[in-house]
Amino acid sequence: MSALAQQVSSPTVKADKLRRHMTSLDSVLAPIITVIVLLSLWQIVSWAAPIRSDLLPGPGAIVAKLPEMLANGSLLGAVGTSLFRALSGFLLAVLIATPVALLLAHHPLLRKGLGPLISAMQVLPSIAWVPAAIILFGLSNATIYMVLLLGAVPSIINGLLSGIDLIPPQYRALSQVLGADKRQHIWHVELPAALPGYVAGLRQGWAFAWRSLMAAELIAVGGALSLGVGSLLQRGRDLADLPLVILVILVILFVGVLIELFCFAPVERKLLRDRGINRTGGKNV
């Protein structure tokens, strides 16, 4: 490269770096500032509004509830129970949904029959399954897992199916030309090619699993069931303890976002980066 070209490109590269740095700073700062503004507004409204403080607690009252919940161990215990249920249930959902999706992808008639049913199940709010599950399994973990699985499995199936549907047809031709049998094609070409769609399905499946779990824990309380985060919500309602209810809602949100940020987002980023695809779907070629 000539000296002139270096002189021209050097400030451009620096400007690009600075712009990228500012953009990532913006993406961190903007939500933090928004949350601070909203919390301040919320606190001001709770002070100024002529409503009883137990009916409109401010953020201060919610935060004040936290040490008490941490001290008696009920919050951490409930978060632990719910996380264990969600993660084990999600893993089970993955183990069920993956082979079912592969089966449907390779048997068009089966897919024609079951596909619409699976999509319909994805639309059905999982809370609708709770009464049926309680009748079938009583107040037990089986009830919770049934609702969770019925919420998560359809999303994962549909995610993997759409990932397979989007595989360019020339990959199949490549497998054929390279002499791959069906098992080799699935393992070496189809599954890796469908991975971005699969991960998107897993991400959605996790969101459904977490929501379904909360719905199940909210309704199925007592019996042999240990206390989960959803049940803690119900306890807050029984005690008319709005600060507790809001605190638990924030914890549910926090756990969901944490899993999203530290599990799915990095995996998805790595997958796209490895394939030279940027986040808008274009190729980095």
Next chain:
Amino acid sequence: MGVELHEVSLSYPGTDLVIDSLTAQIDDGEFVAVLGASGCGKSSLLNMIAGLLQPTSGWLEVPHDGAAFMFQDGNLLPWLSAADNISLALKLGGYPADLRDARVAELLNLVQLRHAGNKKPHELSGGMRQRVALARSLAQDRQVLLMDEPFAALDAITRDMLHEELHNLWQQTGKTIIFVTHNVREAIRLSERILVLSSHPGRILETRRISAQLRNDPAQSAALADELTTILRKEQRKHERTSAAS
């Protein structure tokens, strides 16, 4: 053993004939270019020889182990490195696992990508990607190599370099190469024989032998290029008229 096509026809369901009663013999070790205007069925012909499409009528004979195939856009798997793309071809071809790495290095060396084995396809230039695709097709270790406009998307300089490399490879390996292109000069430069296909349906219009003397004589090869270009233009116009009418 080469490739033999006898009265081969192809039509897709609900469409007219794509290829009509095509008969051709490609000898063992021969380099044949199939030249035709866009949409004349050149790629379909190659897909039939590769076993990706079945002829509607007629028959064709290819070596029992089939043919290696090099796709137009390389068709590399984007999640695998250059070396892994080649290694997968060896694995699926039953190449012994303990010898695979050495063979991959050998093939990368052959296509002058010794130091790019760890790079993913998106980290390579268009020319490098086609070199990897060429190495992968050589990894299939079959006597017949089918090439579907492999250099169509490359710039002139890269294409020129790859022409030279491909010519050398053909001379070293003695493979039977069937090279589909719409580029007249490319066909003259690379092949020993050119089959010119008509447009819609594809039939063999002309067969031209390219001697080393003709290839190396700029005046003769330019005259042949002009002649073949005139034929292709006529076919292209016929194809456009037919498409507009239907």
